[in-house]
Amino acid sequence: MRLSLPARAALCLITIATLLFLYLPLVVVARLSFNPAKSVAWPGWSGYTTDWWSKAWESDAPREALLNSCKVALVATVIALVLGTLAAMAMTRFGFFGKDVVSFLLVLPIALPGIVTGIALQNTFSRTIDLGLFSFKVGFGFHSLVIAHATFCVVVAYNNVVARLRRSSPNLLEASADLGAHGSQTFRYITFPLVRSAMLAGGILAFALSFDEIVVTTFTAGSGFETLPQWILANFSRPQNVPLVNVMATFVMIVSIPLAWLAQRLSDGGDGGDGGAGR
Amino acid sequence: MPAIQLVRLRKTFGRDGHDSHQVVAVDDVDLEIAEGEFFSLLGPSGSGKTTVLRMIAGFELPTGGAVLLGGQDVTRAAPYDRDVNTVFQDYALFPHLTVQQNVEYGLKVKGIGRAERRQRAAEMLESVRLGSFGKRKPHEMSGGQRQRVALARALVNKPKVLLLDEPLGALDLKLREEMQVELKTIQREVGITFVFVTHDQGEALSMSSRIAVFNHGRIEQVGTPREIYDHPQTSFVAGFVGTSNVLDPTTSARVLGVEATHSVRPERIRLVAVGGAGARVDDGEVSVDGIVVDVQYLGAECRVRVQLDDSPAHLLASVPSDGLAGVSPGGPVRLAWSRRAAFTVTATDLDEHSADHLGADFQQGGDEQ
Known part of the structure; x- marks a missing residue:
């Protein structure tokens, strides 16, 4: 489609303005993490220093919080990938009574407000559940966070894999069985290679979701366990710690940009139909 | 085995x-x-x-x-x-x-x-x-x-x-x-x-x-x-495999003298007398008169669609393109075919493959050869 010169110029300006609006604050945070003054007055910068970075590296609390976030995100992602992929395979391969309802229930957790999920899980985890034969209490800590995060991480894993499976020919599985492959061989040689890149993309997204989750986390972490978002929220209002918060935010940004790029590439380009993606 | x-x-x-x-x-x-x-x-x-x-x-x-x-x-x-x-x-x-x-x-x-x-x-x-x-x-x-x-x-x-x-x-x-x-x-x-x-x-x-x-x-x-x-046994087979004229019992009774569904391949039908004069039909042949509805040119041959006199039925005849002098839509024509060329078939459901179902009509196969 051809646009007139003024129209193109206007659209170009709007695009630039919007992108600046989105990304300038991130640049400012990054810049502030190298700013000698603690002042939050904006732009208020005066020279460069890496002091805050070394200070952040040396202090235990933010490092521990970062590690905790990574651990929770990693375990929740692995659980989500296993459950999400299996669910996606079931939903694309079989027809059964109530399939539409199950499909809806599978993706619902991501649409549910975190506050609702948080309250519901907090309620459940804090109670002693009596099953007659035995009773147990989930309690709070690393494990409760993993369970809570997995509930919405499953959805992204499922969505990515199900989209890939829907795009590939259903005959592939039949062709594999026809050529003599048992179920496990078909999974190993055909299904898994086809969904591998979709699983990776879903996994990265799930990790990112879990990593910065704060609402559900607040309800399900308990008192002895702190994730990075919790630490940032707690320290953001303490003037002496604001530079450290800037450093942590910048660090996370630097790590997540290549991951986001990779996730996007994998879910767009890694089409099962064009075999070049695997290379 | x-x-x-x-x-x-x-x-x-x-x-x-x-x-x-x-x-x-x-x-x-x-x-x-x-x-x-x-x-x-x-x-x-x-x-x-x-x-x-x-x-x-x-x-x-x-x-x-x-x-x-x-x-x-x-x-x-x-x-x-x-x-x-x-x-x-x-x-x-x-x-x-x-x-x-x-x-x-x-x-x-x-x-x-x-x-x-x-x-x-x-x-x-x-x-x-x-x-x-x-x-x-x-x-x-x-x-x-x-x-x-x-x-x-x-x-x-x-x-x-x-x-x-x-x-x-x-x-x-x-x-x-x-x-x-x-x-x-x-x-x-x-x-x-x-x-x-x-x-x-x-x-x-x-x-x-x-x-x-x-x-x-x-x-x-x-x-x-x-x-x-x-030798298609049913009207469906006659119509689906190749092209066939399927005559319903009423038309068959009038044309062939037997009241049963019949099938005749278009290439077994010949045009004997264009213009209605001096029609000579061999022994063992059936003939019927009609008016040319249209002529479809297919290269080596032509398909002539004929509306039978005193009948709502259409018949399709495949004839060599060079034997068509004087045949044009609206003109009278006489069709003839060997008695052996028409055989009885069991009437079966023709559903979407039946062309406009008149008293007798032709059906074409899924694809022309």
Whole structure:
């Protein structure tokens, strides 16, 4: 489609303005993490220093919080990938009574407000559940966070894999069985290679979701366990710690940009139909 | 011992008790296919031919009846436990594997050593003239080449039976004709029983040793291409395989003197007297007068559509293009054909394949030859 010169110029300006609006604050945070003054007055910068970075590296609390976030995100992602992929395979391969309802229930957790999920899980985890034969209490800590995060991480894993499976020919599985492959061989040689890149993309997204989750986390972490978002929220209002918060935010940004790029590439380009993606 | 036996094979879709709209896809089909045959399942879409193929392959569980391969009941056996291989309509090549790996796949999952399967796959690719394509990915090949990869991938396993589900449907006309010849040649060379599903009557006639014509989940007729074409037993077969004039009992009574559904091929009808004068009809011939409705030029021949006098019926005659002087729409004409050219058929449902159903009319097959 051809646009007139003024129209193109206007659209170009709007695009630039919007992108600046989105990304300038991130640049400012990054810049502030190298700013000698603690002042939050904006732009208020005066020279460069890496002091805050070394200070952040040396202090235990933010490092521990970062590690905790990574651990929770990693375990929740692995659980989500296993459950999400299996669910996606079931939903694309079989027809059964109530399939539409199950499909809806599978993706619902991501649409549910975190506050609702948080309250519901907090309620459940804090109670002693009596099953007659035995009773147990989930309690709070690393494990409760993993369970809570997995509930919405499953959805992204499922969505990515199900989209890939829907795009590939259903005959592939039949062709594999026809050529003599048992179920496990078909999974190993055909299904898994086809969904591998979709699983990776879903996994990265799930990790990112879990990593910065704060609402559900607040309800399900308990008192002895702190994730990075919790630490940032707690320290953001303490003037002496604001530079450290800037450093942590910048660090996370630097790590997540290549991951986001990779996730996007994998879910767009890694089409099962064009075999070049695997290379 | 027949290669394949189908015994009262039945398949309905829509679950019992759950769905009141049960669709009978395959309705008590009995069939025997001998070893080494090139056997076609011919029928319009939705006639059940592909479902029959899928039940032979093991992708669908029959609702009733049995599938026997080489005398063994495999009705409930999994696809990987059957000595048959399938060429799919969309080829179903594995997109992440090279052509060579695709062809090796069947051997690999059966635990055949790397060296042997390399060699057998390479030989197979050579025999479908794709010897130098082993390293390519399926998406880097043309439709015709993919088709041959699919064939190689199936045949390398040396199955007792090869099932082909409309394998030529996606190819353009020229390539399709080449592949028809090639498939036939390959079948003769390997001597494997081929079961070929198609809706293209020309394809079925030119390639098959025998054909089963399907309609509404039932087999209307089984026979050699010549039997099917020259002696269709039902009005459906007459109309679906080639082009036929089907005369309903009323018209037959008037024209032939017998009250029963009849079929006459257009090429068996000749124009004897253009202009209505000096009509000379041989002994043993039937003749009928009418008015030319239109003339369709097809190159070597023309199709003349004639409205019969005193009857709502139309007849279609195929005549050589050079014998058409004086024939033009609106003119009177006399048609004649040998009594042996018209034979009785059982009237069956013609559904979407019937042209405007007048007292007698012609039906054309799915595809012209």
